[in-house]
Amino acid sequence: MSGIYIHIPFCERKCNYCDFYSIENKSLIPQFVDKLCREIELRSKNEAPNSSIQSIFFGGGTPSILETYHLERILNSLYRTYPIQNNTEITVECNPGTLSKKDMKAYQSMGINRLSLGIQSFNDAELKFLQRIHSSVEAVDSYLMARDCGFDNINIDLMFSLPIQDLKSWEFTLTKALELKPDHISAYSLIYEPDTPLYRALKDGKIVPHSVDSDSEFFLYTMNYLEDNHYIQYEVSNYSCHGKKCIHNLNYWYGGEYIGFGPSAHSYIGNKRSWNVRNIRNYIDLLTKKSLATEGSEELSFKDKLYESVSLQLRAEGILREEFCRRFGFDPVLEDLFFDNLKENNLIGVSSNKLFLTKKGYLICDEITVKLLELYEIQIDCRK
Ligand code: SF4
Structure with missing residues (x-):
């Protein structure tokens, strides 16, 4: 969608x-x-x-x-x-x-x-x-x-x-x-x-x-x-x-494409993220000359996509395991002491299709995300 x-x-x-x-x-x-x-x-x-x-x-x-x-x-x-x-x-x-x-x-x-x-x-x-x-x-x-x-x-x-x-x-x-x-x-x-x-x-x-x-x-x-x-x-x-x-x-949270119009709006299509100029006068001037108001763009790397998926999906209803496996080549639920601790402390939940935060986990969502990303980065590096 x-x-x-x-x-x-x-x-x-x-x-x-x-x-x-x-x-x-x-x-x-x-x-x-x-x-x-x-x-x-x-x-x-x-x-x-x-x-x-x-x-x-x-x-x-x-x-x-x-x-x-x-x-x-x-x-x-x-x-x-x-x-x-x-x-x-x-x-x-x-x-x-x-x-x-x-x-x-x-x-x-x-x-x-x-x-x-x-x-x-x-x-x-x-x-x-x-x-x-x-x-x-x-x-x-x-x-x-x-x-x-x-x-x-x-x-x-x-x-x-x-x-x-x-x-x-x-x-x-x-x-x-x-x-x-x-x-x-x-x-x-x-x-x-x-x-x-x-x-x-x-x-x-x-x-x-x-x-x-x-x-x-x-x-x-x-x-x-x-x-x-x-x-x-x-x-x-x-x-x-x-x-x-x-x-x-x-x-947004589950990786769909979007097009943003207007000053400062961001778009994400294919593998590319782009953004418009922020200032409205620049925006109007550029479009008056029939040129697009795009200020910059970047191709997302494999790691960028991983970071984005993890940070957005964890804040939402959880990381979809099957989709994650397909895109990044490994299960987001790792055999790791950190995971055991998170589970024991009721900070995350794991089901057959999702890895998700509990209410207690939502309270420290950013800390958990940072740590998970470190672990996933190690997984990627090990696979090279
Ligand atoms: S300044 Fe405008 S956009 Fe910002 S919070 Fe107030 S009403 Fe909303």
Whole structure:
């Protein structure tokens, strides 16, 4: 299967923790949409995935900032140029308060069938801390409006481990979230990305982050709480109701091809990964001259592919043993003391077809991944 990602690089206002590429200058939107459609047309002539498209994801930035006719124009360009399946999952990331009922109805009529709402918290002080533009009331209103308009596949994004948050206020956010019965929840730990205002505040000693132990407590609490409420954890940060896993995400994690359009978007086709220029003015200039906005590309080596598969699949529902054997020439479950220790300490599980992390394992996912990759590298070197 294959997916398409469209990066919409505009936001009403930058949030203090965000390092995604987006700008606040909305006057560039019409020009951007024009050039994005040109990029789709140009690239479709020489770049196509090897299978038909099963997911389209409008991310950003804030895609819901675009007029509905802009989104329709982009979708029409895609339908004209790429083999899109009938039942394709089409997601739009939205910020609460940026959509009207009329917009949502228009989304439905153009085939958009999944919304991802960037709610983050139901506590207004926390929303203010993150410099989000919406209130908790607006978040609930936007969600209910989407349901009312017939959306039956809604994700909400939430964030924990905020410096001003304790477990009690996180429990409040989770409880409010579950009252809404979303089909999917993405719950992320706050990350202090370099070059963000929040990172600078941290460096200046203006805020005190949670300790690693406290962060793990938030995470464990989240996993247990959502599991008790019948959500399936299918990746470190992603939980879904039955039948509502995000097809677009699964495609990334399990090695599917994807094409990314827009500034800073990445693509992966055949054996090649490529990425577009990040700056929107460069992006527009290049496409005005009818040249592609690709900034760089690389062929993935055998080791690159191994690293990518292990790190992504371990974070998700586990490494598929048979597929791994076929691609890399050995079983990912090794006869090794390290494996025995992981099993004894209930950090990994092994079934006939998968090697997967337990909840306890998810807490130290990065450490386990690094160690496994070291062991796999030794396996490869021994086989040379
Ligand atoms: S709305 Fe989303 S993309 Fe925009 S600045 Fe905030 S977190 Fe980043």
